[in-house]
Amino acid sequence: MSRADRERQMLDMAEEVFAERGYRAASMEEIAERCGVSKPMLYEYFGSKDGLLTAAIDRSKAELYEATRAAMDRATTPQDVVWRGMLAYFEFMDAHSRSFAMLLQEPLVATPATGEAIEQTRRQQSGLIAPIIAALAPEMPRPAVEAYTEIIIGACERLAVWRLRHPEVTAHDAARYMTDFTWNAMRHHLQAPVSGPAPAPDVPGSEGSPDDLTGPPHRRS
Amino acid sequence: MSRADRERQMLDMAEEVFAERGYRAASMEEIAERCGVSKPMLYEYFGSKDGLLTAAIDRSKAELYEATRAAMDRATTPQDVVWRGMLAYFEFMDAHSRSFAMLLQEPLVATPATGEAIEQTRRQQSGLIAPIIAALAPEMPRPAVEAYTEIIIGACERLAVWRLRHPEVTAHDAARYMTDFTWNAMRHHLQAPVSGPAPAPDVPGSEGSPDDLTGPPHRRS
DNA sequence: CCAGTAACCTACTCTGAGTAAGTTACCACC
DNA sequence: GGTGGTAACTTACTCAGAGTAGGTTACTGG
The missing domain is CATH 1.10.357.10 (Tetracycline Repressor, domain 2)
Structure with a gap:
């Protein structure tokens, strides 16, 4: 999957999970799973949980x-x-x-x-x-x-x-x-x-x- | 120390730490230390980290x-x-x-x-x-x-x-x-x-x- | 066929929330 | 002046989940 597509998908899933569970209860593991990838990928793309939330918020x-x-x-x-x-x-x-x-x-x-x-x-x-x-x-x-x-x-x-x-x-x-x-x-x-x-x-x-x-x-x- | 006084003190310290570090970075350990007691005491009084934050916010x-x-x-x-x-x-x-x-x-x-x-x-x-x-x-x-x-x-x-x-x-x-x-x-x-x-x-x-x-x-x- | 590299994974470490099971300090009462 | 009871407190854990080190696959151009 292309980098841009993957990023979009990750943001989609992050948005979903953050909305469902709230920041605290949302786990990077779960977001990764829904994307069909493993946790370190998220860190590769967004650096941290904060980074992921920030990116998702920015997009919205x-x-x-x-x-x-x-x-x-x-x-x-x-x-x-x-x-x-x-x-x-x-x-x-x-x-x-x-x-x-x-x-x-x-x-x-x-x-x-x-x-x-x-x-x-x-x-x-x-x-x-x-x-x-x-x-x-x-x-x-x-x-x-x-x-x-x-x-x-x-x-x-x-x-x-x-x-x-x-x-x-x-x-x-x-x-x-x-x-x-x-x-x-x-x-x-x-x-x-x-x-x-x-x-x-x-x-x-x-x-x-x-x-x-x-x-x-x-x-x- | 009386229960009421202790509770007040805990809320004071919680307020301080939450304000300084933000909810995430604030640790129950540190709040307990500043009160001169151990962590389980906080849990005895407020049940959870959320509970403590909620109580502090309510008071404010x-x-x-x-x-x-x-x-x-x-x-x-x-x-x-x-x-x-x-x-x-x-x-x-x-x-x-x-x-x-x-x-x-x-x-x-x-x-x-x-x-x-x-x-x-x-x-x-x-x-x-x-x-x-x-x-x-x-x-x-x-x-x-x-x-x-x-x-x-x-x-x-x-x-x-x-x-x-x-x-x-x-x-x-x-x-x-x-x-x-x-x-x-x-x-x-x-x-x-x-x-x-x-x-x-x-x-x-x-x-x-x-x-x-x-x-x-x-x-x- | 063989670098080289981009995308990805397994298998960890480590911090910090939350808990189980005690220990001490003090008081009422005989 | 011991003795049961209890409130206030502690030590020493478990356990989830963020973050990481180091390797593996898979596809590309030469």
């Missing part, structure tokens, strides 16, 4: 990033960027629950003084949101933009975790909560105030329109 | 909860509740960096199907915020209140982590970012709209007033 993050970015690219208005980005984010989590379960384990590898590669990923994540805020509110000082960016990322993550225990809340609902929340929070900082209430997706029909949040929020898909 | 959370609640109790207006709560939260993180480092490790113990006790802690955390939102916006449906609560908690956590790499951002700054953000997000849902811009602390002088966020946000303490 990249996919998530890509999915979100692609969705945002299709948007027309600023509101639409926010809405599509949020929706894509939550839909990705639904579609890739294994990746999601793994992303939750990031603190594991981040907590020692390991932060090197994490730093880069973090910057990538922020890189998606910060420019939007900066564009919408050009007068806002840099630190405030950064802080708001972190606030939004943290909020998304926590809301995604919360959804695990609330399966009745659709990705659509979650995206609406986030969009509504952040949009209202931001609008006082907008340079050229945008009309209308919370941003509505202007994609024709299909996705429904997130009207005012005080209305009943549950619309089962 | 309780302290954080208590500090925040106490601060909120001293508030007069709804805005003031939000402001004081946020400020107390970030100040606690500054003052108890060890607890904080440990709280970050929670996912470790939460990721398997361990969520039982975590659930309770989570509810406690939410219990501080949800009632405020519900009081401010009585028309808001329950699920939306819950979602907003999670959004705010997630935002706070992430902002606290972000501050680790940005020591120039004071607790005061962070509280102001959060207060400004959430207040603006909420005001469109307020039953009886509150006047004024983002909430300002009406504590006489000492703490400074978080005026408009577009102003320079850094005020070194």
Whole structure:
């Protein structure tokens, strides 16, 4: 098997096992078995258990990033960027629950003084949101933009975790909560105030329109 | 040494070691040594390494909860509740960096199907915020209140982590970012709209007033 | 047919979680 | 002032699983 294919396979299996058992309970032996190879191979490719987890997380993050970015690219208005980005984010989590379960384990590898590669990923994540805020509110000082960016990322993550225990809340609902929340929070900082209430997706029909949040929020898909 | 004292001591040392080394690298042996006892004692008291971490986290959370609640109790207006709560939260993180480092490790113990006790802690955390939102916006449906609560908690956590790499951002700054953000997000849902811009602390002088966020946000303490 | 090398394996070591089976220290009670 | 009882503690293990040393197969170009 080619090196690249083997690597992909190993990451697939690692993702599976880490998601099923959690980092601690996952054994390198088991991951190796599922790949049909022996343990030292994993060490050859990834150096350590941490290395394997990190690589798997990095890949998932990249996919998530890509999915979100692609969705945002299709948007027309600023509101639409926010809405599509949020929706894509939550839909990705639904579609890739294994990746999601793994992303939750990031603190594991981040907590020692390991932060090197994490730093880069973090910057990538922020890189998606910060420019939007900066564009919408050009007068806002840099630190405030950064802080708001972190606030939004943290909020998304926590809301995604919360959804695990609330399966009745659709990705659509979650995206609406986030969009509504952040949009209202931001609008006082907008340079050229945008009309209308919370941003509505202007994609024709299909996705429904997130009207005012005080209305009943549950619309089962 | 009395059982209660010993337990306290063990939790203190565990907190120290977990914070210094991270969960993985922390060894039960070392924690025991620092307590001047042998390993089986730790197992007698806490059952397992997980148990010890969980107990330590629970204690820290309780302290954080208590500090925040106490601060909120001293508030007069709804805005003031939000402001004081946020400020107390970030100040606690500054003052108890060890607890904080440990709280970050929670996912470790939460990721398997361990969520039982975590659930309770989570509810406690939410219990501080949800009632405020519900009081401010009585028309808001329950699920939306819950979602907003999670959004705010997630935002706070992430902002606290972000501050680790940005020591120039004071607790005061962070509280102001959060207060400004959430207040603006909420005001469109307020039953009886509150006047004024983002909430300002009406504590006489000492703490400074978080005026408009577009102003320079850094005020070194 | 024979290097040379890439992919892979067997068979270990070693650290650290968790435990079994004791030992000491102290107290109540007669 | 010994004696049963028990709480607090220890030594000395087992055992799983991360990580490694050193060899074996299998395919390539010459």
